[in-house]
Amino acid sequence: MQSRGAFQVIFDAGIVHRLCYGLVMIKPDTAVRADLPVTLTDAQAIGRIVTSYDVAKFAGVSQSAVSRCFTPGKSVSERMRTKILRAANELGYQPNAIARMLITKRSNLIAVIVSNLSVNPDFTSILSQHMIERGLNLLFFTLDQDADADRAIEQLWQYRVDGVISAAELSIDQIRVLRERGIPLVFINRLYDVMGANSVGCDHAEGEGWLIEKLVAAGHSRFGIVAGPEASVVSRMRLRGAVDRLEALGCAAPQVVHSDFTYAGGRGAMRALCGGKKRPDAIVCANDLMAVGCIDEARLALSLKVPEDVSVVGFDGFAPGQWGGYRLTTVRQPVAAMARAAVDMLVARIEDPSMATEKRVFSGELIEGGSARSELA
Amino acid sequence: MQSRGAFQVIFDAGIVHRLCYGLVMIKPDTAVRADLPVTLTDAQAIGRIVTSYDVAKFAGVSQSAVSRCFTPGKSVSERMRTKILRAANELGYQPNAIARMLITKRSNLIAVIVSNLSVNPDFTSILSQHMIERGLNLLFFTLDQDADADRAIEQLWQYRVDGVISAAELSIDQIRVLRERGIPLVFINRLYDVMGANSVGCDHAEGEGWLIEKLVAAGHSRFGIVAGPEASVVSRMRLRGAVDRLEALGCAAPQVVHSDFTYAGGRGAMRALCGGKKRPDAIVCANDLMAVGCIDEARLALSLKVPEDVSVVGFDGFAPGQWGGYRLTTVRQPVAAMARAAVDMLVARIEDPSMATEKRVFSGELIEGGSARSELA
DNA sequence: TTGTAGGCGTTATCAG
DNA sequence: CTGATAACGCCTACAA
Numbered sequence: 164m165q166s167r168g169a170f171q172v173i174f175d176a177g178i179v180h181r182l183c184y185g186l187v188m189i190k191p192d193t194a195v196r197a198d199l200p201v202t203l204t205d206a207q208a209i210g211r212i213v214t215s216y217d218v219a220k221f222a223g224v225s226q227s228a229v230s231r232c233f234t235p236g237k238s239v240s241e242r243m244r245t246k247i248l249r250a251a252n253e254l255g256y257q258p259n260a261i262a263r264m265l266i267t268k269r270s271n272l273i274a275v276i277v278s279n280l281s282v283n284p285d286f287t288s289i290l291s292q293h294m295i296e297r298g299l300n301l302l303f304f305t306l307d308q309d310a311d312a313d314r315a316i317e318q319l320w321q322y323r324v325d326g327v328i329s330a331a332e333l334s335i336d337q338i339r340v341l342r343e344r345g346i347p348l349v350f351i352n353r354l355y356d357v358m359g360a361n362s363v364g365c366d367h368a369e370g371e372g373w374l375i376e377k378l379v380a381a382g383h384s385r386f387g388i389v390a391g392p393e394a395s396v397v398s399r400m401r402l403r404g405a406v407d408r409l410e411a412l413g414c415a416a417p418q419v420v421h422s423d424f425t426y427a428g429g430r431g432a433m434r435a436l437c438g439g440k441k442r443p444d445a446i447v448c449a450n451d452l453m454a455v456g457c458i459d460e461a462r463l464a465l466s467l468k469v470p471e472d473v474s475v476v477g478f479d480g481f482a483p484g485q486w487g488g489y490r491l492t493t494v495r496q497p498v499a500a501m502a503r504a505a506v507d508m509l510v511a512r513i514e515d516p517s518m519a520t521e522k523r524v525f526s527g528e529l530i531e532g533g534s535a536r537s538e539l540a
Numbered sequence: 541m542q543s544r545g546a547f548q549v550i551f552d553a554g555i556v557h558r559l560c561y562g563l564v565m566i567k568p569d570t571a572v573r574a575d576l577p578v579t580l581t582d583a584q585a586i587g588r589i590v591t592s593y594d595v596a597k598f599a600g601v602s603q604s605a606v607s608r609c610f611t612p613g614k615s616v617s618e619r620m621r622t623k624i625l626r627a628a629n630e631l632g633y634q635p636n637a638i639a640r641m642l643i644t645k646r647s648n649l650i651a652v653i654v655s656n657l658s659v660n661p662d663f664t665s666i667l668s669q670h671m672i673e674r675g676l677n678l679l680f681f682t683l684d685q686d687a688d689a690d691r692a693i694e695q696l697w698q699y700r701v702d703g704v705i706s707a708a709e710l711s712i713d714q715i716r717v718l719r720e721r722g723i724p725l726v727f728i729n730r731l732y733d734v735m736g737a738n739s740v741g742c743d744h745a746e747g748e749g750w751l752i753e754k755l756v757a758a759g760h761s762r763f764g765i766v767a768g769p770e771a772s773v774v775s776r777m778r779l780r781g782a783v784d785r786l787e788a789l790g791c792a793a794p795q796v797v798h799s800d801f802t803y804a805g806g807r808g809a810m811r812a813l814c815g816g817k818k819r820p821d822a823i824v825c826a827n828d829l830m831a832v833g834c835i836d837e838a839r840l841a842l843s844l845k846v847p848e849d850v851s852v853v854g855f856d857g858f859a860p861g862q863w864g865g866y867r868l869t870t871v872r873q874p875v876a877a878m879a880r881a882a883v884d885m886l887v888a889r890i891e892d893p894s895m896a897t898e899k900r901v902f903s904g905e906l907i908e909g910g911s912a913r914s915e916l917a
Numbered sequence: 918t919t920g921t922a923g924g925c926g927t928t929a930t931c932a933g
Numbered sequence: 934c935t936g937a938t939a940a941c942g943c944c945t946a947c948a949a
Contacts, residue, residue, distance in 0.1 A: 261926080
């Protein structure tokens with residue numbers, strides 16, 4: 164079927180719908196030129212996406228007017244705005260972010276890097292929410308293998324992200340590359356002393372201090388610590404916080420085993436700690452997941468009661484640790500506050516790249532659960 | 541300090557490094573023209589990012605040669621390739637994906653949509669891994685509020701993603717918009733009968749059937765079912781699978797309560813189910829999280845033993861359900877296979893948009909844990 | 918195999 | 934306030 168006519172006819176809504184196939188526009192040289200007949204059956208003519216140019220022709224204004232209309236803060240007369248918006252709506256026009264990025268040098272894209280270890284599962288969701296509020300989109304990178312980090316850095320650069328939030332460790336070289344390229348970077352819970360590496364974190368040492376104090380006050384004296392991997396910065400900070408506080412309180416040096424932040428790792432660590440002659444009566448774990456593993460090992464394999472025979476504390480505040488069967492005594496990281504701060508800080512740096520490097524540290528929240536004894540033995 | 545000289549001098553690595561500030565290149569009209577003197581102190585001249593043009597000039601070849609060199613499958617002589625790659629490396633050049641997208645109409649971006657409910661936490665990571673293998677990047681959208689879905693659809697269209705993987709429910713209208721715009725879509729565990737909505741899923745009914753059979757074989761006859769929200773497609777399919785199999789086996793109709801897929805919801809549901817005179821002796825939950833809630837409620841609040849007094853089964857196979865304290869009898873979803881299939885299917889559709897709509901259904905894997913009785917009572 | 922020229926869809930700049 | 938014109942950085946014919 165063919166419909167022939169001068170361009171004016173296109174203003175009729177019925178014909179518009181026949182002209183448009185879904186939200187796809189007919190090629191400009193057949194559809195847009197007012198002096199040419201319009202043939203629908205020409206298959207080659209179909210398939211182009213609606214551009215600001217199509218909208219402009221359709222509304223009878225210039226292309227720049229359309230552009231201004233979709234750019235917040237540009238001055239357009241009310242009459243023109245309604246006319247253009249109606250045309251855009253009719254044609255299903257949405258500005259092409261890619262073309263915009265090319266010229267504005269702003270992608271509104273934030274790269275978020277997480278490693279599969281040590282990830283608070285809903286952290287990404289919370290970040291995403293805060294970014295939505297600011298009109299930012301999230302380019303997501305997971306690090307499974309070591310090589311992934313380099314690939315991520317390369318890709319996020321190619322996509323010209325405006326900034327990076329990393330909940331994974333990066334090498335000095337990788338940080339340097341970002342710095343040289345002028346991409347603002349905010350770490351979550353990784354406080355590097357590298358120039359230009361901003362960070363948001365939880366005060367691990369403080370939190371561990373609270374836990375230790377509570378345990379000591381309850382009369383514990385033989386401590387076992389289940390740390391994370393030796394290479395983990397987070398684990399090191401928590402371990403240091405616990406050890407320092409024990410020393411400050413005049414306690415005997417704790418028995419320390421390193422594990423891997425997993426449930427199975429926690430069970431193994433508990434087994435190791437309790438294998439000797441004088442087993443500890445208080446176990447301090449570098450995260451909740453391992454603490455849960457310790458509790459299960461104690462109850463199910465070692466026939467120990469928690470907290471009567473042994474107290475177990477964790478760190479993180481993740482949901483399963485608070486289930487009725489565990490009710491972990493732990494320190495909850497203020498995930499929401501940290502996520503918000505990370506986005507705030509990143510946006511600030513994007514807007515003013517010369518800003519001084521900053522580290523923001525948030526206190527956790529002590530959760531007095533039921534996995535640690537609270538009265539003197 | 542000024543360094544003046546003809547362009548040839550720039551080939552000296554030392555000067556190159558002075559010319560480049562980090563990985564940022566001097567403006568072309570001062571740095572690239574061979575006949576112009578180079579002034580470093582001109583502040584305005586600094587700040588441009590290295591482009592293929594800079595590399596071309598630096599290597600003494602044409603810009604298109606550089607482009608070809610970075611496009612897999614284009615023919616470039618070995619001599620030229622090494623020359624260009626060396627120059628690119630020296631200047632820290634990486635192609636600008638944005639400019640490439642604009643012309644190729646391929647963004648290599650896949651939108652992944654998840655809702656905060658019903659998300660397997662590491663599903664995103666697994667997806668990410670499969671996408672990396674194919675050179676795809678992940679644009680991440682979380683749906684918290686209802687309005688978020690529309691925003692996500694709008695954004696992913698503006699960024700011209702090549703395809704969408706959704707683990708969240710979308711409205712018919714939203715699906716239609718994607719279809720009209722020619723964006724391939726694959727659902728995870730949402731089997732819609734909407735044209736153009738491809739999907740990958742787990743066979744919920746089959747899995748529930750296995751569980752029911754096992755429970756019946758163990759002598760259970762009074763069934764309680766903890767379903768998810770009435771609106772949830774997944775919940776409906778699992779509920780239907782369980783109810784149908786009970787009927788087929790000639791069992792009495794089960795008592796059904798609806799909950800919200802959460803731990804607390806599971807506990808509440810268990811309380812509700814066991815409040816009546818004849819409490820069920822087998823509880824079938826629409827997911828593992830609620831099953832864990834049921835077990836805790838049974839043990840901690842109702843003083844019932846699991847599985848001696850009551851059997852509890854779940855669905856999903858999520859990690860905490862397999863911890864020693866629970867050892868859930870459940871059906872594990874083949875998350876890895878589903879993720880891989882989703883990416884495969886999406887890529888296939890991107891490459892051939894005319895492909896027929898397809899649904900791929902994977903069988904789960906029965907995990908015979910310890911939360912369900914296995915011998916006759 | 919290599920270089921030249923045109924265009925992708927937008928925003929920015931500057932006249933009117 | 935509005936419209937013409939030039940970038941933005943790259944890919945892709947096409948010609949050499």
